[in-house]
Amino acid sequence: MADTDPGKALSQASNQFTNIVQDLFKIEVNIILRDNITAQKMPNPRHALLDIGKEYCKALEEMEIWRRHHRSRTRRETFLVEKDVFANMRQRMGYLTEEEAATQTIDASQQGRIVSPNVADELGGFDAFDVIRNWADSLLDDLEKxxxxxxxxxxxxxxxxxxxxxxxGMYSAICLRDPVLNDPQQQTPSGNLAMRLAEMSEDDMTPNTVVEESKRICKALGKPEHAYDLTNEYTRSDLVNRAGIKPLPLRDSDLVMIRKVWELGTEVIAMQTIVQVDGDVITRLNPDYMNEEAYPRLHEYHNKGVNIALEHWSNLVNVAKELIIAAAKGISHRVHA
Known part of the structure; x- marks a missing residue:
């Protein structure tokens, strides 16, 4: 008898290849305009997420400066540029460290989440992306933007x-899959993560609930660093100098998402073509870059990119077929072992 449950192995393989096939349902070709091309490969996911957070933060800081400059002219507000725009906006939106929450007087309705004291340097973590998300939302909601x-x-x-x-959402999903947080034998007053979430009503749930409860459980277990592992609450220095930081427990779909977000960054997309497996083709054009004199041969480059992608698409489908066949043979062999 095989020492692995064949039904479980088959289910895991099926889910993995379902994700692969779903990724092949469409191709997407983007023409991105960038002033400086570094030709760097994406680093490991923890570093890549830090890169993303840093780039998003820089873009938002520039927009925030323009917003305050605009308000200084139209509303007679004092135009001050703080040394740390991120920290200022974080506090304005109610995100405080434990020390700040203990020493500052703030309206309860304005109180947000308690965040890491190093959140400004942990830009690849859950807390930082929560701040970044709501900062972007505040700019989107500005009628004068x-x-x-x-x-x-x-x-x-x-x-x-x-x-x-x-x-x-990816970090929340990582917590939901984590065996430590969901251990049925877990010795914490309120039970494991699944039990805590089951006792909550939908009205009490927020997009941050899973991670917040996960951090509470880790703290109760005396393993606060486990929460850092799951939500990537690390500085660049931590990732470079500290030994023993485990890789993020990502799924294939998570890696695909991180790679795409990292590649696009905050660059301008001049043209985009999406080809669906059912034959639908969607092309989006940015009108600011349709001037042939200012951007010669842009259409030509895009068309070549689409043609190359279509050629490789059929090859990828064939590779996926071979992988599925090989996996099926391997599972069949183990079932009969």
């Missing part, structure tokens, strides 16, 4: 908000 933001900045704002939500 078109008066002080460029078309490129207006275009990237929804991307920052939506991708931050995706990354936060």
């Amino acid at each position: 078109e008066s002080y933001l460029s078309p490129a900045q207006l275009a990237v704002l929804p991307r920052i908000k939506d991708n931050s939500d995706l990354i936060k």
Whole structure:
């Protein structure tokens, strides 16, 4: 008899290949305009998420400065540029460290979440992306934003908000899958994560509930660092100098998402073509980059990219077929072992 449950192995393989096939249902080709091309490969996911948070933060800081400059002219507000715009906005939105919450007087209705004291340097973590997400949302909700933001900045704002939500959701999913948090034998007063969530009503749940409860459980277990592992609450220095930091427990779909978000960053997308497996083709054009004199051969480059992608698409489908066949043979062999 095989020492592994064949039914479980088959289910795991089926789920894995379902994800692979779903990723092949469409291809997407983007033409991105960038002033400086570094030709760097994406680093490991923890570093890549830090890169994303840092780039998003930089873009939002520039937009925030333009917003305050605009308000200084139209509302006679004092125009001050703080040394740390991120920290200032974090506090304005009610995100306080434990020390700040203990020493500052703030209206209860304005109180947000308690965040790490190093959140400004842990820009790849859950707390940072929560701040970034709501910062972008505050700019999107500003009725005067078109008066002080460029078309490129207006275009990237929804991307920052939506991708931050995706990354936060990824961290929540990691916590939901974690065996330590969901151990049925867990010795904490309120039980494991699944038990705590089951006792909550939908009205009490927020997009942050899973991670917040996970951090409470880790603290109760005397393992606060386990929460840092799951939500990537690390500085660049931590990742470089500290030994023993485990890789993020990601699924294939998580890696695909991180890679795409990292590749796009806050760059301008001039053209985008999506080809669906059912034959539908969607092309989006940015009108700011349709001038042939200013951007010669842009259409040509895009068309070549689409043609190359279509050629490789059929090859990828064939590779996926071979992988599925090989996996099926392997599972069959183990079942009969």
